[in-house]
Amino acid sequence: MRKSFTFIMMFSVLIIGVLAGCSGDSEEAGSNNGEEMNNENMEPEDFEGTLDIWTFFGGVEGMAESFEEKYPNVDVNVEVFPGDQYQTKLMTAIQSRTDVPDIFDLERSYMGKFINQEFVANLSDMGADELVEGQVEYVKELGTGENGDVRAISDHSSPGAFWYHRDLAKEYLGTDDPQEISEMVSSWDKIIELGQKVYEESDGEVNLLSHYGDVFNTEKQHQEQWVQDGKLVVDPAWKDIFNNMKQIRENNVDAKLGYFSGGWGDALNEGGVIMFAMPAWGGFMIDNEDGKAEGKYGIAKTPSGYYEGGTYRSIYEGSDNKQLAYEFVRYISSEEWQNKNLEETGNMPALTSVYEENLDSYTHEFFGEQKILEQYYDLVQDVPAHEAGENNNDISTLFYDAASSAIDGGQSYEQAIEKFKKSVANGYPEIEIE
Numbered sequence: 001m002r003k004s005f006t007f008i009m010m011f012s013v014l015i016i017g018v019l020a021g022c023s024g025d026s027e028e029a030g031s032n033n034g035e036e037m038n039n040e041n042m043e044p045e046d047f048e049g050t051l052d053i054w055t056f057f058g059g060v061e062g063m064a065e066s067f068e069e070k071y072p073n074v075d076v077n078v079e080v081f082p083g084d085q086y087q088t089k090l091m092t093a094i095q096s097r098t099d100v101p102d103i104f105d106l107e108r109s110y111m112g113k114f115i116n117q118e119f120v121a122n123l124s125d126m127g128a129d130e131l132v133e134g135q136v137e138y139v140k141e142l143g144t145g146e147n148g149d150v151r152a153i154s155d156h157s158s159p160g161a162f163w164y165h166r167d168l169a170k171e172y173l174g175t176d177d178p179q180e181i182s183e184m185v186s187s188w189d190k191i192i193e194l195g196q197k198v199y200e201e202s203d204g205e206v207n208l209l210s211h212y213g214d215v216f217n218t219e220k221q222h223q224e225q226w227v228q229d230g231k232l233v234v235d236p237a238w239k240d241i242f243n244n245m246k247q248i249r250e251n252n253v254d255a256k257l258g259y260f261s262g263g264w265g266d267a268l269n270e271g272g273v274i275m276f277a278m279p280a281w282g283g284f285m286i287d288n289e290d291g292k293a294e295g296k297y298g299i300a301k302t303p304s305g306y307y308e309g310g311t312y313r314s315i316y317e318g319s320d321n322k323q324l325a326y327e328f329v330r331y332i333s334s335e336e337w338q339n340k341n342l343e344e345t346g347n348m349p350a351l352t353s354v355y356e357e358n359l360d361s362y363t364h365e366f367f368g369e370q371k372i373l374e375q376y377y378d379l380v381q382d383v384p385a386h387e388a389g390e391n392n393n394d395i396s397t398l399f400y401d402a403a404s405s406a407i408d409g410g411q412s413y414e415q416a417i418e419k420f421k422k423s424v425a426n427g428y429p430e431i432e433i434e
Contacts, residue, residue, distance in 0.1 A: 036127040037326045048073040049324050055079070055105040056086040057311050059345065063155070066340065067331055074324065083107075094119050100316050102325040106152055108142065108310035112388030115143070115151040121315040124149040126326045131333040138221075139350045141385035143312055152312035155332035156281075156347045159380040160218065160308050162300040163268075163282070164275035166368075169298065172198045172206060172274060178370055182301040185275070188215060188244040191303070195253025198274065207255035207273050210264050212245040212407070214277035216400050217259075218306045221384055226395040231432040232424055234417065242403050242413045249407055260285075269293075275300065279308040280348045280376055286366060295368035299375045305382025348376055355380075391428060398423045 051074060053060060064076035079101070081089055087110065093100045106114050114120060123131075128150040132140045136157045143152040162185060166176040173181060173194070185191050195208035223235035248254050255273050257264040267273040269287045286293045313332070315325045331337055338349040339357070346364055349355055355377045362373050386392070399420050406416035421433050 036125070037323055038127070039323065039327050039330055042327075044071045045073060047071050047324055047327055049321060050075045050077060051103065051321060051324050051328060052077045052101040053079070053103045053105075053313075053328075054081065054086075054090060054101040055311075056081055056083040056107065057105060059347075060105065062344070063332060063337075063341075066337065067328055070331070071327070076328070094316070097318065100318060102319040102321045103313050103315055103328060106312045106314060108158075108312070108388070109393050111142070111152060111312055112390045112392065115312075115314065115388060116145050119317050120145075120151050121317045121319070121322065122149045123151060123153065123315065123326070123329065126315075126322070128153060128326075128329070128333075131330060134353055135350045136352060136355075136380050136383075137385040138307060138380070138383040139310070142310065142388050144387060146387070152314045153329050153333055154310055154312045154350050155338055155341060156310070157350050157380050158279050158281060158307045158310045159348055159376045159383070160277055160279045160302065160306045161375050161379055162275040162302055163278040163297050164300055165271055165273075166296060166298050168206060168271060168274045172201060176298055178298050178300050178375060181298065182375070185300060185303065187303050188248075192244070192247050192251055192253055195248065196251050199252040204252070205272070207253065208275065209248065209254040210257045210267055210273045210276050211254050211259060212248040213259050213400070213404070214254075214302075215241055215245045215248065216403070217277050217308065218302045218304050220396050220400075221306055221386065222304055225386060225389055226392050227389070227431055230430070232395075232421070232434070238399065238417075239413050242407075242416060245403060246407050277302055277306075280346070281309065283346055283364075283366060288366070291365075294365045297366050298370060299367055299372045301375050301379055305379035307380070307383055348373075348380070352377075352381075391431075395424060395428070398427065 053064065053076060055078065058080050061078050061080065064078045068074060068076055090104055122145075131153060132143065132150055139154050139157050143150055143154060145151040162181075164176075164181060169176040169181060173184060175181065184194055191208065198206055198208045219237075219241050223237050224233050226232060226234075249256075255263075255267060257267055257273065264276075265285060268276055268285060286297075288294070313329055315322060315329065319325055333350070335351060335354055335357075338351055338354045341347050342349055342354065342358065342362065355373055359373050359377060360371060362371060363369055364372060402416045402420035402423060403413075405419065406412065424431060425433055
C-alpha cells in the first residue's frame with residue numbers, strides 16, 4: 001500500500017466558484033448506468049485490481065490494510081494530504097480530470113459544498129440505501145443529497161459528552177458516578193449553579209467547565225437551519241444559547257480556556273477544570289505516558305446530544321473502478337469493520353446495531369470499567385438529523401464569533417445579532433437578510 005505526506009488536522013475553505021465550474025459536466029467512464037452492483041453475490045477473492053483513495057485522515061491507511069487482508073487480490077493506494085491543502089488538491093484533479101482517485105474523503109465542515117455536485121457518484125443507484133438503513137439518523141442524513149440519494153457514507157459517528165476528572169469530581173461534586181454526575185449537569189441552569197458552588201468552594205482554584213464555548217458546541221445542531229428558501233433564519237433558541245454562555249462567564253463557571261488552546265490541553269491532562277465537552281475521538285489529546293491516564297476520566301451526558309466532526313467517503317462519478325470502490329464503501333459500512341474499528345481505535349460506530357452489541361461490554365482504558373457506550377448511544381440518538389447544508393456550518397461559526405465578541409465586550413444579544421447579520425451579509429451576499 002502506497003502512503004504519502006503527513007496528516008495535519010487543519011481545514012481550508014474552498015472557493016465555491018471552482019465547484020460551480022466542475023459541476024457543469026461529468027465523465028461517463030465507469031458509470032454503472034443506474035444499476036445496482038450486486039456485490040453481495042461475490043466472494044472477497046473475486047475482486048481484483050487497484051483502488052486509489054485520497055484523504056486528509058491518516059486512519060484511512062489502517063482501514064485500507066484491513067480491506068486488503070480480507071480482499072487478497074486488491075491493492076489499495078492511500079494518499080494522505082495535509083488538511084489545509086486537501087480540498088484544493090482534490091478540486092484541481094477533478095477539474096482537470098487528471099489522476100482523480102476512485103474514492104475521496106470529505107470532512108463534515110465542508111462536505112455540504114461537495115455532495116450535490118455531479119462529479120460525486122449517486123451511491124443509491126449502486127444499492128447504498130441498504131448500507132445506511134441501520135445507521136444513526138444524523139450520520140445517515142449528512143450523507144444524503146438534496147434529492148434524497150446517498151452521496152457519501154461514513155463508517156463512524158462522532159458524539160460528544162462531558163469528559164470529567166474523577167478525582168476532582170469526587171472532591172467537589174461528591175461523587176464520580178457517571179449517572180449521578182449526568183443528572184447534576186442535565187441542564188444549563190444546573191450547570192451554572194453547580195459551577196458557582198465549585199468556584200466558591202475551591203477559592204477560585206477550580207472551575208467546572210473550561211469555556212462557555214461548550215454551550216455552543218453542544219447546542220448548535222438543535223436549531224433550525226440558518227438558510228431557508230434563500231433567507232437567513234435566526235432561531236429564537238439562539239438567544240438562550242447566548243444567555244447561557246454569558247451567565248457561565250459572569251458566574252465564574254468556566255476557566256476561560258479556549259478550545260484546543262495550550263491552557264485547555266494542560267487542564268484536560270493535569271486538572272484545574274472538572275469537565276470538558278469532548279468528542280469521542282478526542283483521546284489523542286490525552287497524555288497516557290506510562291499508563292498515567294488509565295481510569296482517570298469518566299463520561300457524563302451533556303444537556304443535549306451533539307456531534308463534532310466526521311469523515312465521509314464518496315466515489316468519483318468518472319471512475320472506471322466503481323464496482324471495487326463500492327465494495328470498499330460496503331466493507332466499511334459493515335458490522336465487521338465497525339466492530340473492529342471500535343475495538344482498535346475507539347471510534348464510535350455509525351451502525352446502531354454495533355452500539356447495541358457492545359453496550360454492556362465495551363470499556364476504554366481512560367475510563368476504567370465504565371461502559372461508556374451507554375452514555376454515547378443515548379446522546380447520539382438525541383442529535384437532530386439535518387442535511388449537510390452548503391453554508392450552515394460556516395454561518396454557525398459566524399454566530400459564535402459575534403456572540404463571543406459581544407460577551408467578552410459586555411454587549412447584549414441584540415448587539416451580537418446585529419454584528420452577526422453584517423458578517424453573513426458580507427460573506428454571503430446572495431442570502432436575504434431582514
